[in-house]
Amino acid sequence: MKVLITILASPASENLYDKVQGMMLSLAQIQGLNGHLDLYRHHMQQLMKWASQSHDQWTNFSIERAQYEVLVSESGPVIGEHLDQLMPVLKTCLQTSKDPQMRLKVFTMLSKRLLKPSETVNSKGQFHVHSETLIKDVLVPNLKWQAGRTAAAIRTIAVSCLWVLFQSEVLSPQEILQIQDILMPTVLTTLEEDSKMSRLMSCRIIRALLEACEHHLNPDQLNKIYLEVLKRLDDASDEVRITAAKTFSVWFKCIDDRYDRTTYKAHLEFLYRGLLVHLDDPDSNLQTTVLDVLKEASIVYPSLLVQEIEAVKHKHRTPEYCDQLLQHIRLNKESGQTETMLPLSLDSQ
Structure with missing residues (x-):
């Protein structure tokens, strides 16, 4: 079995894969086992120990690294039974001091397993x-900026792993809450990455963090978040811009009694103005997204938003969206949905 794994780990193994799988099946039958997964299950502990003996010295060209990758990739759900052996190897090999090319390959292996976690890890x-260990000790350090194209590729794949973790629902909201203090500041920095994919996934991760931490973020934390996300409304990618705009619909839901409307009025004013600019955006999809966000945001401080709308309405190419927003605020006022912490009427403006 070690020989067969070594064959799969070699660069010239592409045409031999089916033959190796056939031999694996023969090995399983000889041992009275039911298929290749049972074969891995029967020998996995020994094989992982064998392949990882020198993992703290691996480089991009280490055959042992390639053997270990075969073990993790080919064993399917069996790897999920050996996390105590897998995680220390990942933690060591993905330290930022290790060979960047090697880290990239190990990250690629991990990201593929995370795509279908219930069938693998x-x-x-x-x-x-x-x-939590994976995020704190592996992903977060690799998200920090380092010079070079390989380092940029590592950051992109680390963001991908993080997003897949959130998407797969492996983490509970409570577990996300425990790590958000470490995670949020780092992910905010990846909003500036050259890679469009990194910026897009970072926006998605921030939105997921906000959803999980809805009533656990203080005003200073919220203000740091909106300042960074607002920049992405001017992104070169329309997909990133729309995703950033949608993030604000969750951000406004995070505002609670601690976010005093008098103390933080300047922040709300700045954010309303920034969003209103894009209510007149050339991209109609972004316009409608921002309109929906501002309708939700109007509950926070409607009188201030009315003031800001009136200040810019005449500058917009079409007042249609401004009128829709004013109508929405007016209807909310009539139904009694006005701000509770700073009770200014619309008429006072």
């Missing part, structure tokens, strides 16, 4: 036990 539902 989370087959036993235990991956969440290790997820």
Whole structure:
């Protein structure tokens, strides 16, 4: 079996894959096992120990790294039964001091497994036990900026791993809450990445963090977040811009009694103005997204928003969206949905 794994780990193995799988099946039959997964399950502990003996010295060209990658990739759900052996290897190999090309390959292996966690690393539902360590000790350090194209590629794949973790629902909201203090500041910096994919996934991660931490963020934390996300409304990618705009619909829901409307009026004013600029955006999809966001945002401080709308309405190419927004605020006022912390009437403006 070690020989067969070594063959799969070699660069010239592409045409031999089916033959190796056939031999694996023969090995399983000889041992009275039911298929290749049972074969891996029967020998996995020994094989992982064998392949990882020198993992702290791996480079991009280490055959042992390639053997270990075959083990993790080919064993399917069996790897989820051996997380105690897998995670220390990942933690060591993905330290930022290690060979960048090697880290890139290990990250690629990990990201593929995370795409279908229930069929791989989370087959036993235990991956969440290790997820905090993975995020704090592996992903966050690799998200920090370093010079070079390989370092940029590593940051992109680290963001991808993080997004897949959120998307797969391996983490519970409570587990996300425990790591948000470490995670949020780092992810905010990746909003400036050259890679469109990194910026897009970073916006999605921030939105997921806001959803999980809805009533646990203080005003200073919220203000730092909106300042960075607002910049992405001017992104070169329309997809990033729309995703950033949608993030604000969750951001406004995070405002609670601690966000005093008098103390933080200047922040709300700045944010309303920034969003209103894009209510007149050339991209109609972004316009409608921002309109929906501002309708939700109007509950926070409607009188201030009315004031800002009136100040810019005449500058817009079409007043249609401004009128729709004013009508929405007016209807909310009539139904009694006005701000509770700073009760200014619309008429006072």
